Amino acid sequence: MKQHEDGQKRARAERAYAWFLHLYPGAHQRAFGQQMLQTFQDHFRDAVETGRESELWFWLGVVGDEAKSLVREQVAALRERKVAMKRALFIVPLVGLLLLVLALSFGGPILRPILGLMFEGLVFAFYAALLVILMGYVRSFPQSEIRPMCVRLGLVLGGIFSLYVVASNVINVLMPAPSDGGSDAILLTLPPLLIGLVGLIGGHSSGRTRTGTFAGLSIGFIGLVVGQMSWLLLVVLLWHAIQHGALQSGLGMDFQRDSLNSDRIPSLWSFLNWEIFGDGIGFPVTVGIIILTVEGLCATIGGAIGAALRRSDNGNHQIALPTTTPIGFILTISVLSLLLWAGSAEFQSLGGQHRLLALSDLSSSFTSPSAVSWLLGFLVVIAFVLVSARLNPTRPEASAASR
Amino acid sequence: MKTINTLAPLTPAVFYILLALASGEKHGYEIMKQVKQDSQSQVKMGTGTLYGSLKRMLAARLIEEAGSLPAPQAGLPDSTHSDERRRYYRLTELGRRAFTTELQRYSQVVSIAQQRSLLPNFSLEPGL
Numbered sequence: 001m002k003q004h005e006d007g008q009k010r011a012r013a014e015r016a017y018a019w020f021l022h023l024y025p026g027a028h029q030r031a032f033g034q035q036m037l038q039t040f041q042d043h044f045r046d047a048v049e050t051g052r053e054s055e056l057w058f059w060l061g062v063v064g065d066e067a068k069s070l071v072r073e074q075v076a077a078l079r080e081r082k083v084a085m086k087r088a089l090f091i092v093p094l095v096g097l098l099l100l101v102l103a104l105s106f107g108g109p110i111l112r113p114i115l116g117l118m119f120e121g122l123v124f125a126f127y128a129a130l131l132v133i134l135m136g137y138v139r140s141f142p143q144s145e146i147r148p149m150c151v152r153l154g155l156v157l158g159g160i161f162s163l164y165v166v167a168s169n170v171i172n173v174l175m176p177a178p179s180d181g182g183s184d185a186i187l188l189t190l191p192p193l194l195i196g197l198v199g200l201i202g203g204h205s206s207g208r209t210r211t212g213t214f215a216g217l218s219i220g221f222i223g224l225v226v227g228q229m230s231w232l233l234l235v236v237l238l239w240h241a242i243q244h245g246a247l248q249s250g251l252g253m254d255f256q257r258d259s260l261n262s263d264r265i266p267s268l269w270s271f272l273n274w275e276i277f278g279d280g281i282g283f284p285v286t287v288g289i290i291i292l293t294v295e296g297l298c299a300t301i302g303g304a305i306g307a308a309l310r311r312s313d314n315g316n317h318q319i320a321l322p323t324t325t326p327i328g329f330i331l332t333i334s335v336l337s338l339l340l341w342a343g344s345a346e347f348q349s350l351g352g353q354h355r356l357l358a359l360s361d362l363s364s365s366f367t368s369p370s371a372v373s374w375l376l377g378f379l380v381v382i383a384f385v386l387v388s389a390r391l392n393p394t395r396p397e398a399s400a401a402s403r
Numbered sequence: 404m405k406t407i408n409t410l411a412p413l414t415p416a417v418f419y420i421l422l423a424l425a426s427g428e429k430h431g432y433e434i435m436k437q438v439k440q441d442s443q444s445q446v447k448m449g450t451g452t453l454y455g456s457l458k459r460m461l462a463a464r465l466i467e468e469a470g471s472l473p474a475p476q477a478g479l480p481d482s483t484h485s486d487e488r489r490r491y492y493r494l495t496e497l498g499r500r501a502f503t504t505e506l507q508r509y510s511q512v513v514s515i516a517q518q519r520s521l522l523p524n525f526s527l528e529p530g531l
Contacts, residue, residue: 032454035431035490039450042432065449072455 006049013044020066025077166230195219199299203306212303213296220295232272239268413505416456419446421465421494421502428469428493431457457492465498 017040021033047053195216203212241247242255258266423437438448460466469491516522
């Protein structure tokens, strides 16, 4: 008789607890719901059926604990959803504007005569909106699982890189253009080197590839935005000097070329349009996007290497970088050597031209055959590193866990 | 190592779960009981708190699900009720190292406190 009563009591308790479980976020329910129900049954049997605790006391404890846990898990789920929703909210206008800017740029020769002066205004409005939305989109990343240290690293180096880009732009605007004009000898450039290394540091410090990607990409993004903005600002500030042919730099030559190409002297808007969007084909914008993509690739590669090294470190119970698996260590040194070689080649090349790196150098270097082969080589190396990391059966990763 | 440093100091819940799992694989209720016993009822962990902590510890790779159910252990009244819903957990290498590092940290703190005569009647003997 007592067994029957206990059974009924237990069934009622399980139903009540199952109702509590429905209040948890779906993912938590799916991952732990059955286990929690089982643990509750064990607890109930052990505490109530053996008479160690009164039923009232037992339920007071359960309700108090579940209330706290429910709030904590719902808040955590809400935070995750918020980040996901923010990204989703950004991605639609981001892609839309990007397509619009590209369409306007590519369709320039057709649309300019139709829209007249409105064309430049539209292009710049969309372009500015694109940059603003892009910044908002990137801002949503630090709220996720990206470690603050990597965010700070990315921002600090991004700031330094921005200064470099601004200085480069100033020199390009003020200094006479080099007589050879080209920079095809440049292999890859300083930004990917920097970004790859930062990606590696980020990946290694957190054990997550995407942390490295974010840390590295934030540098490239900041550099791109600051570079474009500073270029616009310089053109506006120096417009008077440009108009009167006082500048013998590449910018001054661009103005002369525009004047020759068109029947009239270019206005500030049409000149800016030319500088930013090129010959109506969106060349610099397209190059900017390609640069960001390549930089993202470098950051991801660096992050993947860093994360793989971290896994190797953890798997081998070792601490420092030189104590990783032999293949990982050799490949890492190879990659770093390759990056340093590319960087030093770039410095030598730039030293010969007595100037800093410009965005136009990036475009030529990224599209050169040597750069493409270099990237392919890099991809092969990273594939080896990933394979070697995957061979390691233990994959403990670090993250802020002791919350 | 930096990994461990980023995890320290561990929260009481995480520390006691690691302590409970340091002696072998356990399922949820076994962990709950062990934590209560080890903390002398100072840390009372309900089912919700336990699985919230386990979730975060799994994400941090401090623990992992054991591949298979161990044989029923003596002295565990609920072993006979094991079914497929029950999941066993164990420490990962990272979890073991985090736990050891935390113990060393505690030991250093106690040592410093003793050197400064902050614990005149303190004894490291268990149960005292």
